[in-house]
Amino acid sequence: MYRTHSLTLALCALLAGCDSAPVAQMPAAPTLASATPVSSKPANVMLAAWVGDFGGTPAFDKMQIADLEPAVRAAIKAHLAQLDEIAQQPDAANFENTLVAMEKTGELVNRALVYFSIYSGNLSSPEFREVQAKLSPVLAEYRNKITQNSALFARVKSVYNSAEMAGLKPDQRRLVTLVYNQFVSSGAELSAEKAKRYAAIDSELAGLYTKFQNHVLADEEKYLYLSAEQAGGLPESFVSGAKAIATRKGQAGKLAIVNTRSSIDPFLTYSTERALREQVWRAYYSRGDNGDQNDNNALISEILKLRHERSKLLGFANYAQWRLVDRMAKTPERAMALMQAVWPAAIARVKQEVSDMQKIANAAGDKITIEPWDYRYYAEKVRQERFAYDSEAVKQYLNLDQLTEAMFYVAGELFDFKFTALAPGKVPVYHPDVRVWEVTRLSNGVPVGLWYLDPYAREGKRSGAWASSYRSHQTQGNQAQGGPTTVLSSNNSNFIKAAAGKPLLVSWDDAKTFFHEFGHALHSLSSTVDYDTLNGGVRDYTEFQSQLLERWLFTEPVINKYFRHAKTGAPMPAELVQKLKNAASFNQGFGTTEYLASAIIDLKLHMIDPANLDPDAFERDTLNQLGMPKEVVMRHRTPQFSHVFANEGYAAGYYGYLWAEVLTADAAEAFAGSPGGFYDKTLGKSMVANLFSVRNSVDPAEAYRAFRGRDAEIAPLLRDRGFPVPEGKPVDK
Ligand SMILES: [Zn+2]
Numbered sequence: 001m002y003r004t005h006s007l008t009l010a011l012c013a014l015l016a017g018c019d020s021a022p023v024a025q026m027p028a029a030p031t032l033a034s035a036t037p038v039s040s041k042p043a044n045v046m047l048a049a050w051v052g053d054f055g056g057t058p059a060f061d062k063m064q065i066a067d068l069e070p071a072v073r074a075a076i077k078a079h080l081a082q083l084d085e086i087a088q089q090p091d092a093a094n095f096e097n098t099l100v101a102m103e104k105t106g107e108l109v110n111r112a113l114v115y116f117s118i119y120s121g122n123l124s125s126p127e128f129r130e131v132q133a134k135l136s137p138v139l140a141e142y143r144n145k146i147t148q149n150s151a152l153f154a155r156v157k158s159v160y161n162s163a164e165m166a167g168l169k170p171d172q173r174r175l176v177t178l179v180y181n182q183f184v185s186s187g188a189e190l191s192a193e194k195a196k197r198y199a200a201i202d203s204e205l206a207g208l209y210t211k212f213q214n215h216v217l218a219d220e221e222k223y224l225y226l227s228a229e230q231a232g233g234l235p236e237s238f239v240s241g242a243k244a245i246a247t248r249k250g251q252a253g254k255l256a257i258v259n260t261r262s263s264i265d266p267f268l269t270y271s272t273e274r275a276l277r278e279q280v281w282r283a284y285y286s287r288g289d290n291g292d293q294n295d296n297n298a299l300i301s302e303i304l305k306l307r308h309e310r311s312k313l314l315g316f317a318n319y320a321q322w323r324l325v326d327r328m329a330k331t332p333e334r335a336m337a338l339m340q341a342v343w344p345a346a347i348a349r350v351k352q353e354v355s356d357m358q359k360i361a362n363a364a365g366d367k368i369t370i371e372p373w374d375y376r377y378y379a380e381k382v383r384q385e386r387f388a389y390d391s392e393a394v395k396q397y398l399n400l401d402q403l404t405e406a407m408f409y410v411a412g413e414l415f416d417f418k419f420t421a422l423a424p425g426k427v428p429v430y431h432p433d434v435r436v437w438e439v440t441r442l443s444n445g446v447p448v449g450l451w452y453l454d455p456y457a458r459e460g461k462r463s464g465a466w467a468s469s470y471r472s473h474q475t476q477g478n479q480a481q482g483g484p485t486t487v488l489s490s491n492n493s494n495f496i497k498a499a500a501g502k503p504l505l506v507s508w509d510d511a512k513t514f515f516h517e518f519g520h521a522l523h524s525l526s527s528t529v530d531y532d533t534l535n536g537g538v539r540d541y542t543e544f545q546s547q548l549l550e551r552w553l554f555t556e557p558v559i560n561k562y563f564r565h566a567k568t569g570a571p572m573p574a575e576l577v578q579k580l581k582n583a584a585s586f587n588q589g590f591g592t593t594e595y596l597a598s599a600i601i602d603l604k605l606h607m608i609d610p611a612n613l614d615p616d617a618f619e620r621d622t623l624n625q626l627g628m629p630k631e632v633v634m635r636h637r638t639p640q641f642s643h644v645f646a647n648e649g650y651a652a653g654y655y656g657y658l659w660a661e662v663l664t665a666d667a668a669e670a671f672a673g674s675p676g677g678f679y680d681k682t683l684g685k686s687m688v689a690n691l692f693s694v695r696n697s698v699d700p701a702e703a704y705r706a707f708r709g710r711d712a713e714i715a716p717l718l719r720d721r722g723f724p725v726p727e728g729k730p731v732d733k
Contacts, residue, residue, distance in 0.1 A: 046071035061428035075108035093155035147186035213646035233272035281373035288639030304610035345723035349589030406562035449487030467520035473527035519549030540656035585722030665716035
């Protein structure tokens, strides 16, 4: 998960890396914000300029919830007034007096929302959630007020259409275009009458999203109660958890199987009771599709119709076209072409997986044909036979402090960064567990910024792992810093603290996630952009950099130097390393197919005219046309696809995971094939220059071409996942 300081939420790795839930705890502020002059020192500490070394840092030691609501309200008021001033100035609009001026507004909002984000992500409490509930409509209204400021938009549009554009630098032109597109896609061009309809659609959709989510949640709260004799094959930890839930529900002595992924996944993997597996599977994949009061099919039709109408109002042929304008893929057709290129290899792999599983079932005398509710169960048997590694043994070599040092080593080799731990108390932190490092250029000592690490789980901290920035780079500086601003970047995890004096040992997956989030931090720290808006993430691109950094976990210097046994200090045995590498391709046919089926349906639903749509029939017909293997079901069937229908976060955007992973695999092969491997100096410099430091100041597709000399190809991803690679011309994306 990743947030920039402007609190834009981006997508995260699906199969590895940080949590993939579309948690929109943070209201997305517009990316139009930056530095503002403050005439007098505000009494509210959350609005005060950040003081001290390193270009000033947030006053985390002085913040209190009581200040939050007044700070956010005052900051918003100030920002809207600044924008009005820009809009109403008498001089004709130009790049400097409009776009640059806008970039320099909103500093107070940024400050207040940094504190808001800490309370929301790291220190939540009932008291905070009350404030949050009051502020969310305020923040939504604030965003609307900016995009509905017609005088401001008129100036942006005038610059966008001006002769001045041709003379601007490419990044300046991009800034104008991004801001212009943001206004247009929010309805700024609409006539008063159409704008009214647009607003009505938005508010109707908001209500439908809530209903959709409530229906899914209601179906997830249906429990299946089992007797103790029906627990065959289930791990002890699962049984005790299921018993505890049953007891809480007044069914002591029984096991409660909750209808959620975290509960059904282990059940379907381990239960030896085939009939129960089928029952659990059917309940889970029927959520929102039972023809009862929680059925979502009618809502889906309604949501799609309204989205389509709104896209038409904005002048787009369909929702997907509107949605992808500023994405790397740019058009739904290109995103679809990528998915359809990977699809045949994925379903071919499913065939192999099913055949492997059928052999195991036959050998065990099970007398069954593999059905969807058997997949996880027999896949686990394949894993144990061919891909298993002892996760406890692996853990002994993965010590969090050593992994941190390994990340610093990689950052030094590739990014020319040096990390120096600051003494506690040197800069304010919001919890004693948070540690801070100064980041400087390794070669010349020039300051880059700070890196905050909040590693441990605690009550009130959201789950999973994520990265955020409290301040982004702007070459021209902001109010507090005349020169380039120093970056304040943070990583957050939920490790369980080790006992005093003991090393904190982590799993292989957690080690990957730790590197992944550090990739986000390096992406922020590397920025060289002139304007803050150009730090913004691109949804189908912003997970690529962090996914790529995960690959250095498997490089020899990291393995040899930093994977050391907790007790003996011995390096990780080559055999164990190989087992970890092999495990990466386990069950990828299933994983890729269940994901792709959902992503393809998501995109197709948003490319059609949804009048008279029957979602159930559409799903069935599309899967038939695709040749969906009968042993696999969509990861999220349409009536339960909350990523897409409980909000707009991933609507027409679920493809983005694959898009980023294709780039990751292709870029990793570039390193693997270069003379210096993953530490090749030339390629490393090109990676930082083309893929990291430019952020969104260059079109991502152009940036990638500058790095690779061509577009990304899908063959590396197919190889990574153990898929057959088709002969002939490679497919570009
Ligand atoms: Zn991420």
